Amino acid sequence: MAEYVYPAVFHPNDDGSFTITYPDLPGCVSEGKSLGNAMYMAQSALTQWIEYLTDKKQDVPMASGLGSLETEPGEFVNLIRADIKDGRAVKRTVSIPKWMDDKVAETGLSLSRVLQDALKERLNVG
Known part of the structure; x- marks a missing residue:
């Protein structure tokens, strides 16, 4: 995971909202209805x-x-701060019992999807 930290300029608007710009990233603009929402946005x-x-x-x-x-x-x-995850797929060799592989094939499950979902739950990540 790569971490990036950039300064953002918060401009308060008359209605209580904020416009956010990034001087180092021309065109990267967002808005938030409140300060908390602006930080998230x-x-x-x-x-x-x-x-x-x-x-x-x-x-x-x-x-x-x-x-x-x-x-x-x-x-x-x-x-x-933005944490950027590398979402590219990688191939890994995994071993499962033959009977389990047969069941997976019978049900039409995607073994890759099941493994990803289980790892996300186990690692407590979204």
Whole structure:
């Protein structure tokens, strides 16, 4: 898993919502109805943006330092973290008893899907 941390500029709107921009990621913009929602949306936008760049094999720009960013009155900067999981499929050899393999074939289950679901539950990840 790769970790990315970027400064986001939060601009408060008249209706209590916030617009979020990333100076280092032109075009990466989000909004939140409240400050808590804006923090969630900022992380979601950053995660999706970085996943898109890596999926398209584009360079991920370096993050600016907090001291180098200028804000307008009322705006503030906050660091936002995104953990990017590599979702590519990998082949693994697993062994199961023959009778179990026969049952899987009979029921039409996907052994890969069952294993993924079991591992997610066991690892306590979404």
